[in-house]
Amino acid sequence: METPISLDPCSRHSLQAQLHEQVRKLILGGQLRPGMRMPTSRALAMQLGVSRNTVLLAYERLGAEGYLQTRGAVGTFVNHDLPDDCLAARRLALVAENGSQHISRHRAIAFEGRAQTIVGDKHPAYDFQLGRLDSHVFPFKAWRRLVTSTLSRAGACLTEYGDPAGLLALRQAIADRLGPTRGINVDPDQIIVITGCQEGFNLTARLLLREGASVAIENPAYQGAAYLYESYRARLAPVAVDDKGLCVDALPDAGAALLYVTPSRQYPMGFTLSLERRLRLLDWARRTDTYIVEDDYDSDFRYRGSPIAALMGLDSHGCVIYLGTFSRSIGPGLRLGYLVVPKHLVGPARQVKALFDNGHAWLEQAALAGFLAHDSYENHLRRIRQCYAERRDCLVDSLRRHFGEVTVSGAEAGMHIAWHLAGELPRATDLQIMAAQYGVGIYPLKSAAAFDFGGCAYSERTIMLGFAALDEQQIRAGVERIAAAVEAAQRTAGRGRASRTERMRPRSPANATFRAAARPVTG
Ligand SMILES: Cc1ncc(COP(=O)(O)O)c(C=O)c1O
Known part of the structure; x- marks a missing residue:
């Protein structure tokens, strides 16, 4: 690996002084990180076309100032514990750097826009996020075999x-x-x-x-x-x-x-x-x-x-x-x-x-x-289709068990369903907040990678539930937690306003007040 250093033979500063200054800047700028091995004096001298002695003297000075540490025959390394005055210099360097970034932030760029957010690195314990798959269903064995034989x-x-x-x-x-x-x-x-x-x-x-x-x-x-x-x-x-x-x-x-x-x-x-x-x-x-x-x-x-x-x-x-x-x-x-x-x-x-x-x-x-x-792809599809169909059934059954006659769309295909909330249930964004407190991720339109222009019939009362990444046990537990979240909110509301209690009545299928109009599951 060649270090990005270039020396100017016509400079009024000596080659050794230039080398010392450039290595120091690389350390302070973070390009050479604590613990990194420096090139040997012989290799760096060859790279720069200078005598080995020039490099040895620059390294020696950087060592004396606490930037570098030579460990006998093992090599020369950037010091793990940069001394305080080095760190103070580093802070100054960062301030200067941020200053220049500040200027570039105001330079106009042609792109005007925004990007979808379909990835998240923090997932709640029971996450019904759309577009996620279960890593266990990836065809690892077949893929490993194919990659190896293809490479050969x-x-x-x-x-x-x-x-x-x-x-x-x-x-x-x-x-x-x-x-x-x-x-x-x-x-x-x-x-x-x-x-x-x-x-x-x-x-x-x-x-x-x-x-x-x-x-x-x-x-x-x-x-x-x-x-x-x-x-x-x-x-x-x-x-x-x-x-x-x-x-x-x-x-x-x-x-x-x-x-x-x-x-x-x-x-x-x-x-x-x-x-x-x-x-x-x-x-x-x-x-x-x-x-x-x-x-x-x-x-x-x-x-x-x-x-x-x-x-x-x-x-x-x-x-x-x-x-x-x-x-x-x-x-x-x-x-x-x-x-x-x-x-x-x-x-x-x-x-x-x-x-x-x-x-x-x-x-x-x-x-x-x-x-x-x-046939590998068709076999793989058959296998995962079966698996996802079972998860979809499990999700719809769990919703029915806890919330009565639910109305969902999109259940005939794909990896998520849209749950149309009955009038007695909270609005989608409220339900999302309640569920999150119980470790469950559920998604109203605006957080389901959907673009809603407003005036859309589904903005307020639809929850998207992806089921491909969760096994049946997780699906059941997740829905149970949503139900518990609603129940808790209902109890709290009960202590507050009576009318809200009515609207939040429990989701037992036996509870007629709660039931949505019995509508078939549509595609
Ligand atoms: C409707 C729709 N189209 C396209 C994509 C993106 O697909 P790809 O990963 O092939 O870019 C998604 C991803 O979730 C999607 O929901």
Whole structure:
């Protein structure tokens, strides 16, 4: 490792003094940390093109001042305990540095926007956060075998650039699956491997949006998509959603550059766009000359009924760009997904992908191609689908046990449900606070990676519950704790206002006051 030091032979300061000063600054600036081994005097002299004696004398002085410590033949190290006057100098250096950061903070940058928050490092004991998976269901054994065997036949694949659109074997395997599972008949050329849907949004924006363009988008919508399009200075035009998905009649008559939609399972509500609406939506896209960006983020998880063909599978006019991801079926840490474009967009889409990053990492692509090509992926899906279906059942049963006839949506597919709170229950944000005090994470729209434009029917009284990361015991315990939290709040309110007691009456199924109108669990 070469230390970033450069000496100026023309300086009025001696080489030894320059070296001393630069090492001292590196230590005070934190680039050379306490305990770090310094280069040997011979190596540093060679690197700098100076005599070894120059380095030895500089090291000796730094040692005498307490910056360095020489441990005989073992080597020279940055001192663990920098003396007080060194630390005082360090504090001064930091103040000076912060001063310069202060200046740069005010320098204008072009980016104006915000980013979704889908990660959290602190999770409550029972966390129903959306988008989290159970690490125990990751196919470690198969993946380890695939990575090892893939590496052993890497050849020049890691030392040369690959096709920016992605590894052909992987694109072929994806194309082979899209026909039977989503009704999409495509050529591997139309597929671009991406780092998940998020890169897909970016790619579609780069491809389709000019400044000030209008983007029609579901209300509520996935935050990652809304923020991304907004960051391109697009005007977002919210379109309402009901229990049949996007309200096609509410779409703008003209002027949208693209429509972002989640037909298989509306995010976050979980509604499935009916076939009748899909056909009308395609008709709208053709009439208004609008591209549809179809985000099919978790269509592999359907527990009941047959899936409806993807919009792209129903489209015969090249209006649809399709996004798929392996974040749900394998894991978001993999960062792999795919974009499928109509034939006329293949060239520009490949160019945009090349501009973004010259293509995706080879090893993961090749391992995934192997996983898809054999039965491993289908077997894995079958196994986890079964597991998640049981967790979903457990969650809905637990809610019923504690809260009576609950109304939920999105239970026929996916990894989370939307619980529509009965009138007797507190508002979603209050319930979230109560549950948090009992160690349970539950999520109203605004904290469920959802973009709510306001005026949305689900803002106040809907709680999102992800169930994929919790086992059945945790799910049962989590719901029990939510019930206990509500009960405690009710007791407290009982000591306060009687009318509130009525509204918060316990959630026993036997308690008729509490029961919501018995509505079926809808998709
Ligand atoms: C609707 C929706 N689309 C896309 C994504 C992001 O997927 P990816 O990990 O493929 O970027 C998510 C993640 O939660 C999502 O909920």
